[in-house]
Amino acid sequence: MEQQILTLLGETQLPAEAPRQHAERQLEQLYTNEAFPISLASIASENSLPLNLRQSALLVLKTFVLKGWSPTLDEFGGQVLINNANKEQLRKQLLEIATSGLNDRKVKGAASFVISKIASADFPDAWPDLLPTLVDLVPRVDNDRLHGVLTVLGDLVDDGFNEDQFFQSARSLVKCLYDVAVDGGRKLTLRALAVSVFRGCYDTLEMVAEVHQADVKEFMSEALTAWAPIFIEVLRLPLPPIPSQDDEDSAGEVFETWRGFIALKIQVVRALEKTMAVFPTLLISQSLPVFSATWAALAAHLAPYHTFYIHEDRQGRLEDADRLPYTLDFLILEELDLLRSLLGVRPVKKELMNYLEPAVPASPEKEWVADILRLLVGYSQITTEEEGLWEIDVNVFLSEESSETANYTPRNACSDLVDMISSWLPNQALEILLAYARTVSQDGASSWRSREATLFILNRMLVEYHEQGNDVQAITARAYSDHVQPAMLSEDQFLRSRGFTVAGTIVKASTAQLDQVAADLTQKSLDAIRDDSSDIVKVSCIRVLRDCIGAMSLTQAKNFQIPIVTVISEYLSSQDLDELVDNEDLLNTMVETLRDAIQVDATLCLTSAALDVLFTMASQGARNMQTVDIVEEAFMGITESIAAQGMDAYSQLCAKVLPTLAGAFDVGNMTSENALVDMAATLLSVLAEHGTEPLPQGFVAAVMPKLRRILFSDTEFNLHQMATATIKHILAHDPVQMLSWRDPHDGKEGLEVILVIVDRLLGPTVADTSAAEVGGLAAELVEKAGSERLGPYLLQLLRVVAVRLSTAEHAPFIQSLILVFARLSLGNAKEVLDFLEQVQIDGTESRTGLDVVLRKWLENSISFSGYDEIRQNILALANIYNLHDERLSRIQVQGDLIMPKDDRIRTRSRAKAVPDQYTVIPASLKLVKVLIAELINPSSPIRPNMSNGTSKVEEGSDDDEWEDEPLESLDLNAPSTRAQLMSWMDESKWSARGTDDQTQAYLGDFFRHIANEPDFQILYQSLDDSEKAKLQALGQM
Structure with missing residues (x-):
């Protein structure tokens, strides 16, 4: 069987796809053969075989173990594929491979990884002697075998043991690692590897501490009592003689000694950093000697650092096969970071500050x-x-x-x-x-x-x-x-x-x-950009111009606008534009400086080449998101500033900009350069959004044909979004010009063109992301065209919106569609509900549009974004509530999340297997809950009238000194800790969802007005404590 497997393993490495996949399928068919895993291990242990086949055998064995070893493994396939006797034999074979002194390190590493997967399922019950066997090997084996043992221990710590398995064995494991770390007879790299494995224990100990805080603290205190002196001793060790370049190239004894010292020191510094991060109080007593040793080490290492990297050009940032860094630059980085951490520790800071007291000699x-x-x-x-x-x-x-x-x-x-x-x-x-x-x-x-x-x-x-x-x-x-x-x-x-x-x-x-x-x-910088021989100086001066612009008076800054634009244009002309596409930082630096110069007085754009330079750089950076953002910000500032000066100035801007943007559309289409078209669409949307009312004559005719072509083409979703938003802005600013325009291609009026566009975007063939802006366009059309002009199209349009909402899944798209009904509900809430009840939606459990729309509306309202959108939504929902429509109480919607009873971390796989569960409540109650959720917690709550209790505010100390909190003071499972963490979550400070004082005042008045209504009193009893507290904080209810 081994020969058959060897043949298949060789075929899995063929470049041709068909035979490779055929061999992989044949290997999978052998999974049910009891001899299969044993044969794989035998192949891996045979030193005479090619290395690639031995590694491949272990990779296949790993897949086999994950799929067929135990139901406790995440990727278990549903059937155990190996009997207990073969399991025992395979465990021994793998341990022998991993700890043998003869095998290649890559083979040992692959075997070690398989061991860790088996151990996660079998240790300690089915494999009780695993850790004792490894620990027993440590003092008896030579350096080559010890490397294998440490590799296995490292994989077990990282991936093999769960929290309980680890903590049961932690004492013997840490003692074993300590013995290696202090053994001067061992190779320095092995001692470094032992310290690395010890540091890896911290992550598991941190998780164990959530449940067994006192035990973990006692254990680590005991462990660090032994480890800390060794750490300090290693920090103080002087470096060996510096190897020459020839020593490095030959990898002789001098270099190996140097490399081992550096690797060991790096691991010690990293272990100290990890200790300070996870168990800060346990190093307090040792912080001063650690700081002193670190400072002394940095002072001693400066000369070698200069030799390696200043006077010479030695290679840095190197790691060995065990991922242990061993170059001096890594050590310096770790020591500098440790020094910074130590400066924040109270005993160190206090000691240093005391030296600065005048009374100190x-x-x-x-x-x-x-x-x-x-x-x-x-x-x-x-x-x-x-x-x-x-x-x-x-x-x-x-x-x-x-x-x-x-x-x-x-x-x-x-x-x-x-x-x-x-x-x-x-x-x-x-x-x-x-x-x-x-x-x-x-x-x-x-x-x-x-x-x-x-x-x-x-x-x-x-x-x-x-x-x-x-x-x-x-x-x-x-x-x-x-x-x-x-x-x-x-x-x-x-x-x-x-x-x-x-x-x-x-x-x-x-x-x-x-x-x-x-x-x-500024003048010196301009001169340097033109005349200096160094590009380093030139680009630095371009950055400096931004500082100068902000430091000068407006009058002085205006004097330099043209010179700055000119010098950037000249520098841009000197660059290879093809290379500039990849030089993102240089491009962004020039765009930012040009933006700042223009913003001094945006009318510069009307009489200079500033916009031409900006658009040239924009076209080169169209693929870079940061460049696009900077250009969009700059153009938005220009448009707002010029539009504020009136129709004449804005018309001049459009006359200058529209031909360029139209050309970008054409070039982008001809060259299939989607990024360029995206950039043009973005800037056109900005121009329309911040335009005058009305827009200049001819604006619609200049842009609508291109926008229509985009929206009827199969292109990227963001381009559809930008084009839709642009039409919405045009309609908002100048409905007369928009609706009276005729497309020269087919003679259709603007109203019909928009209806056709909306119908396409709401169709089943267009993705949610592409249609994300269509709701705003539809709402704007209803508002600006009116029911008389829309005629029978109005009800048809709203019906299509409701039907599309039933299948929508993308949050921005859902918000966009809901806001169509929200805006209508601001003045005609009852008519909206009556209409939706008449709409029949096929293919859903709900029978009417009212069921579908209200469910989507109420279940997604809390995720709405944007000041205007949130305000409109709140006002619309309040209007619907004030109808006291009994239909709402008959519609059942998703309520509150049902919290799981266990405290296990909710991974993606677990969330998929056990989806979130919610209560089911009437829409009338959900509506009230949504409005309460929009209330921001008052900063100074007043005594409520809906409860007999009193409100009390506790004042804390204003001690700004950093405290070294003991481990046991932070119990993440304690209700008090969770409450404290939640109390920091002041929505008014961290929430990205916009709010405003007027809306908050409206909500307060709304709830005070309905507080004594019988219907509300009934709903109030179904609110949770936090919701009641928000209402009570409003005062007299």
Whole structure:
């Protein structure tokens, strides 16, 4: 059988799809053969076979185990496919493969993963000797076999044990790992792997602590008593001799020793960070020695770091096969992050602040602020790798500058540390840094890298200083003249760039208006963009222009509008537009600067090339969502500003814009460039939404044919949405022009064209997402055309809306359709209900449109978005309630969620297997509940009149010191804890759903008015306590 399986395994790796799938099906047919899993394990254990086939055998075995081992596994197929005797044999085979010293690491890793899946089902009941066997092997096996044992233990911790299984074995497991971590006779990488597995235990312990808090705290306190000294000892270990590049290339003993030391230190630092995150109080007593050791380590590692990454270009960010990082840059990152965490611990902060007291005599410790800033400057220097990357790709430089990158480096970590120190000691830290900057600039031996890094830290500190509300005016002149201006004249491009950046921060952060300084900087930036030889400097200056625009007076800023537009246009012309498509950060930087320049006075667009430049960049960035958002924001500001000046100005804007947008539609259609058409549709929608009333003559004729073509084509849903919204806006602003327009293609009037569009979008062939805006268009049509002009089409239109609502599932689409009836109910609520009762909807359990619409309406109202939409919905529902229509009490709708009795985490698979359950209540009660849900909790509740109780507000302390809360104080299962967490959820602060004071006042008056009505008193008894409390908080009811 093994030969048959080997043949099939080989065929599963063929490039041709048909034979590969045939082999996979044949392997699945062998699942019921009792010898199948044993044969797979035998193949995997045979060292003479090709590695790829052995790995493939274990992958197939993993799938077999998941499907046929035990009903407790998530992917169980419904039938156990292996008997107990074979299970026992297979467990032994896999454990031998995983812990053998002869097997390839990839084979051992695959076997270990299968073991973890089996253990999750069998340990400890059916496999009681698993952990004792592994623990017993640790002191007896050689390094190669120990690696396999640790790999199995790591997989068991990560994926094999549940909370109960883990905690039963935690003591022996952690002791076993500790023995490896402290064993100086073991390979350093194995000791690092043991620490890594120990750190992996924290996630499971955190879950166990939710139920067994005291036990977990006692266990971890005992464990850390042993582990903490080892951690501190490893932190203090000096690094071995630095390997040369030849040592690294040859992977000799010097390099292996270095690599092992780095890997071990990294795992220790990560374990300390994890301890502080999960069990912060348990390290309080050790926080000072840990901080001291971390600081000393960072100071000692600075010189090797410079050797590796500043003076040379060694490779960083490397991990071994066990995913253990082993390069120095990783270690520095972890140490900087640990240092930042430790600075937030009370004993450390208190100790450091005490050194700064005037009464404390002078000592080296008293200079800790200067020391840490020098350290941060040292680690913030541009590496050789960064220098090379930034020179090649300015886009990478910009992403680093804007902190919009996933490439977290020591430079980024230092920036975060600067923020923390600045928040503690804003004035003192800034003064010390300026003094250090003066020393660096006066030192003829200092490199451009050290001067640039000093300015980098200064810039970050100035930003933080300004964000705290402090005035940088006092230091502006000194910093500008001493450090910034010389940097702007430097021969090095990165130092020049940094000089301009800091200058921009200074003018932006100053509370005083630095008109002349900002004007001078603007001119220098414009000159640099034109004349500087470095793209790094050019793009930095483009960013700086934004700071200058905000710092100048309006009069001064207007003087620079044309020069800024011109220089951006020139720089854009110098770029390869095909490459610019991929340079998103550069493109966004130019668009943002152009946007800010235009917003000084939007009428610039009517007489300059500003819009042409904007649209050129928009066309290049049409595929980038961020670029689209920036362009849309810019164009919205332009349109609003110009439309506010009247019809003439807006007409000029349309005359300038519409041909360009029409051309974008045509080019996009010819080239199948959907992103360009999307961008054009978005901008056209903005132009229509913020237009004048009425619109310029010819507006409808210019845009409607293209919009109609879009809506009758099979295209992306967002394009349909934009086109529908644009027609809605046109109809809202100028119904006369819209409805009287005739399509030259077929002679149909605007009213008929819109009816045809609505009918298509409401049809069964159009997806909910594509039709998401049709409800708004239909409502606008009903309102603007009126019943007389619509005639028999009105009832037909409303009937189609009700029918389509019965099958709608997409939330925005549902809201769109419901608002058709909501807007009608604002003035004709009874007529709406009467009409809906006459509508018969086939294919549903409900018999009438009233049943369908009310159910959808009430069950989805709470998810509505938008100020106007929510207000209209509330007013409409209140009108319907005031009818006191008995039909509402006969319609049953979805009520409150029935909370499950167990506290298990609700995963997606479990939610699918056990869907949410709801109560069933009358529509009249649901309507009241919906309106109550729209009430925002009053910030100062007054004594209610609907209850005999009193309202009491507790005042808490205003202690802003961070507390190290003990573990047992946070019981996530305790009702009091849940109540406290829920109390933080003040909808008025966090909810994205819009509300307004007028609507809230209306709701308050509404409930006060109906409070004493008999019908409401009956419904009131069915409300839950939180709903009653909201009503009571309204006061006299």
